[in-house]
Amino acid sequence: MVFIACLIQPVLDVISFWTDRLGLPSAITLGMRLALLCFLVLYAFILTERKKLYVIAFVLLILFTVCHCAVTAINGADDLIGDITNLVRIYHFPVVTLCFITFLKSDEASYDSIKKAFVFALIIIAAVDILSVITNTNPYTYKDKEIGLAGWFYFANTQSAIISVLVCIFDTQVIKRFRNNIPMMVFLLFLSMGMLFLFATRLTYAAILLIGFGLITVLIITDRKNIKPMIALALVTLCFTALFPVSPMYNNQKRVRENAVKKQEKIELLIDEKEKKLKNEDLTEEEFKTERLRDAYKEYLGGIVKRFGLEKAVEEFSYSEKAEDICDDRRIKITYNELLAREQGSNVRLFGLELADLAIGKYNHDVENDFHGIYYLCGITGLVLLAGFILYFVFIIFKALIQDFKNKFDLESGAWGISLITLLMHVYATAGVLRRPNGSFYLSVTLAVIYYLATKNISKGPEDSVKRKTDV
Structure with a gap:
């Protein structure tokens, strides 16, 4: 069973x-x-x-x-x-x-x-x-x-979480089964950790290092006389460490940084265009400070703006014009949940929000x-x-x-x-x-x-x- x-x-x-x-x-x-x-x-x-x-x-x-x-x-x-x-x-x-x-x-x-x-x-x-x-x-x-x-x-x-666990247990069984056969251990360890490497997330790459060096540490404590498993683990772990610059994870993070630059350029463009449109409008300094951010905030904080209004959005994000702030999905979703919890009162602090309340239109604010x-x-x-x-x-x-x-x-x-x-x-x-x-x-x-x-x-x-x- x-x-x-x-x-x-x-x-x-x-x-x-x-x-x-x-x-x-x-x-x-x-x-x-x-x-x-x-x-x-x-x-x-x-x-x-x-x-x-x-x-x-x-x-x-x-x-x-x-x-x-x-x-x-x-x-x-x-x-x-x-x-x-x-x-x-x-x-x-x-x-x-x-x-x-x-x-x-x-x-x-x-x-x-x-x-x-x-x-x-x-x-x-x-x-x-x-x-x-x-x-x-x-x-x-x-x-x-x-x-x-x-x-x-x-x-x-x-x-990512599943294969991290399975690889760790698989590698342990490989070490126990082939503890005196370095080539076989290296081959099987390379295949299993390769799955983590190819998956391309930062957590799976971190899992390679944690599993590799973690198991070496355990072996040093429990079975230091048999160095063959430690050699196999070290070879494979160091190999994937050396491959970091060509890893899918590194490539993804590079693309993320490139996208962040593009988003920042778009934010600046949206703000500049909005400022030009507002020049002929009779606005107070405070109103202008808020309205100039409307298009950028609607683009990247659409759910918060739609549900709570622009004024609340700029207040929560301190009038930021930085992509690292208003394009941070993790922060956006937490902010939405926090605003919703404040609005609905102390009872939801004790027993929680309704899941359906986290979605508004095309936006879903289920936290990450x-x-x-x-x-x-x-x-x-x-x-x-x-x-x-x-x-x-x-x-x-x-x-x-x-x-x-x-x-x-x-x-x-x-x-x-x-x-x-x-x-x-x-x-x-x-x-x-x-x-x-x-x-x-x-x-x-x-x-x-x-x-x-x-x-x-x-x-x-x-x-x-x-x-x-x-x-x-």
């Missing part, structure tokens, strides 16, 4: 990609994922000896949903079903984490199943990438620039990183609950390492720790994990595995049925 649940993830992602490409309803894959989630929950609930934990979790989620829906109803809910669907996507993460903790505690063979499934999942993704190139259907990571090998996967930021997304869509309450859930596992990690570092820290536990860091990097920088079930699935499994490895014979936790003695 565990093996299939992990292995089917890239298959579901490919189906999602093609349903979108063919204009089919997204309900198809949403229904498949929901069915899988229900099956996992039911199976875990049957297995666990601590059913109260699941009951408490679901009561908590239901109460939060009621509070959130009540707040959005007060402010005039436009799409209650869509909002609840968004909440279910968020709930997917903690619920699946609990399920996999149960699976691992119930059957230790589940751990090997997860590792094998992750290896095969990466192979499936690699095969899909190759097929997309052969059939000329690669959608590119950056479609407008035709940069990056994305394969048949729908959301680039999520796929997960923590801001949780804050604005679930409020402080949701953010505290989710952050507390994640921090609990961080606490478990440090507790295990302090109590029994020698036995608890090895190549595999180090690799899962590195995987967690890559995922949290994506949570911080993108909206591709916590609110995307296909991305949060890997965070759930990673946390469950870390919990399993950290609590073996150490202490009682949320899925232990008996009290265990603490290792010292």
